[in-house]
Amino acid sequence: MTWTELVLGASPVQGDQPAVSDVRTGEVLSYNAFARKVTHAAAGLRRHGLRYGDRVIVDMPLGVGFAIAVHSVAWSGGVAVLGDSGTARMMIAQRGYDPLAVDVQKVFTFEPTPGELPFSDLLGERSVQFGPLAGPALSVGGEYVYDHDELASDLRSLSSRLLVSEDDVVLAAVSDPLKGLRVLDLALMSGAHVVIAHEPSLIGCRVLAHVHAATLVIAPNEVVRRLLGDPTLRVVDERAVVSSLSR
Secondary structure (H helix, E strand, O other): OOHHHHHHOOHHHHOOOEEEEEOOOOOEEEHHHHHHHHHHHHHHHHHOOOOOOOEEEEEOOOOHHHHHHHHHHHHHOOEEEEOOOEEOOEEEEOOOOOOOOEEOOEEEEOOOOOOOEEHHHHOOOOOOOOOOOOOEEEEEOOOOEEEHHHHHHHHHHHHHHOOOOOOOEEEEOOOOHHHHHHHHHHHHHHOOEEEEOOOOOHHHHHHHHHHOOOOEEEEOHHHHHHHOOOOOOEEEEHHHHOHHHOO
16 A cells, blocks of 8 residues: 555545644645545646656645645655755645746646646546555655655554544644644544644644644644643654654
8 A cells, every 4th residue: 555545545434524624724624525636636737747756846835735735746656845946847836936946847836826827727527546556756855755665654653653543633733844744644544633733833732722622732842842731632742753754
């Protein structure tokens, strides 16, 4: 089972249960909706010329759109490159980007951007039912490239160290996209509901944990230390979700 296949694995069981809530945008996606967007966007990327092993720069704030963008690239057979510069076949951005920092053939944006293609154009009727069996999948900054097997194996290992169940509400209040992606992947493969905070602040975590009835908070060390002692919450230092992927 490949990386994205592992992340999408709970969708048939969880169905219309909430998968991801984005505090910044207010968007909430069910498991079915998330899987549908990933598989249909993957087909759209292939329709626009993406080939196996092609790089796609993903320059997005952590949120629902970020997760869809990364996994649609991986499911299509491409390599999602987290960053805002470099050479690639395509780029997926929220809105603005520095055209002098990238060398790409096409740019898709989630927000309307003059001269660029809307990401929604990728969401046609067709979908990719079966992703790649193996191969490259993710890069941070365009340097080391993680493959599907490596990411899937490490995610299974993480889930054995940090137990998450379908009854959990996981608050992701992390400081960078890779940590956020790891929290998203862990929560989704476990059938949990993940709430993505706008920023990793103490007050924000307390408010969001109360509003969403969070059972697990993953945040920077300085926030975690201040949250310790709350009997209703498990708190985990964000470094724990990426330590085994350090390069």
